[in-house]
Structure formats: C-alpha cells, structure tokens
Amino acid sequence: MKNLNYKCVDYSEWDFNGKGKNVFLSFTLTEGTIWDRVFSFQDKREDTGHAEFVTYFAFKLLNYISADREIVIPSVILHDVGWDVSPKAFREACASSKDREMRLEHQVRGALTAYEILNQLKYPQRDITEIMRIILNHDTRISNNKEINFNFSLDEKLVRDADVLWRFTKPCMNNFHPNEPPEKILEYMKKELAKDNLYF
Helix, strand or coil, X not given: CCXXXXXXXXXXXXXXXXXXXXXXXXXXXXXXXXXXXXXXHCCCCCCCCHHHHHHHHHHHHHCCCCCCHHHHHHHHHHCCCCCCCCHHHHHHHHCCCCHHHHHHHHHHHHHHHHHHHHHHCCCCHHHHHHHHHHHHHCCCCCCCCCCCCCCCXXXXXXXXXXXXXXXXXXXXHXXXXXXXXXXXXXXXXXXXXXXXXXXX
C-alpha cells in the first residue's frame, strides 16, 4: 500500500443531497452512465448519501490500493440498488431474526439489476460476473478474520471497506444516531472498529 496522504471529508464543502455531485467529476463516461441509470434505486433506507459516500471512499482507497477500478466503481455504485423495503421495515428487520434474510434478498435483487444495467452497456462479461459476485456477498459473507483466509479478492475487500466507512460519516450519524451526544457516537464508533470489519 502507498503512503497515506489522506485528508478528512470537508463537510463544509460537501453537497448532502446524495445526487452524486461530490463524485461525478471523478467518473468515467461509463461510470457516470451507471450512476444515472440506477440513481432512483439508491438510498432507500433513509440513508441519503450512502451510495455517494461509499463511491467517494472507493475512489480514495483506489489511490492507495492496486485494485481494479473497472470492478470496484461499478460495484460500489450498484451494491445497494436491491433494497426494496421501507425504512421502518428495514429497522424492524435489523432488530429481528429476519435481518439476514432481508440482506440476502437485497443482494440478489442488486446483482440482477447490476447484470441488466451492465449488460445493456456492453460491459465485459467477465467483469459483470465479478461485480455480481461482489454484490451477492457484500453484506452477508462472513466478515474478516485474521485467523482464516476467506480468499476475498482485493476488489471485494476495497468495496467492503468503502461500504463500512459510511458508518463513520456525519450523514450516517444524523440518520441512525440522531440527537445522540458526542460520547455516545464515539462509543458507537469504537464498537464498529472493534468488529474488525476493515481490511486496509
């Protein structure tokens, strides 16, 4: 990995509407087309900006990790397009035994949507297969464990890290931890870091 030269997100300059303004200039023409085609499927869980932040973090991580951009960026743009549930139902399922089932369903719907969009754009079939594989596992595959080699690809690890990093953003705190004092937010962040969900 290259030496870190990373600056924190400057929230004073961030456009919080979730439409992609903060990442759009980094897109290739194809990436921008993918974003436009699936925008209406994004951020369905009262998590406005999730897709954009995950994409932003993926771009940042690609500066340090030699992953395949043509796999990573479509994967992060498309990873949560399969959510088809109300925010209330999402929160209830997360607190019940239906959590895993709900996540599996959204992964399958997301992979099918990814196939449809990427096939229409004549994306290479080999890349489509890998993007679908990443989406099919991104929420439910067993998390990182230093004792076991799960053979995650570099691209998959980067996508998963970009997704996890959303949990440490201001919009995530506003959406899922509103009105909580700073010490509670810090406690939450420490617990998330202790889960050992990050690869890089």
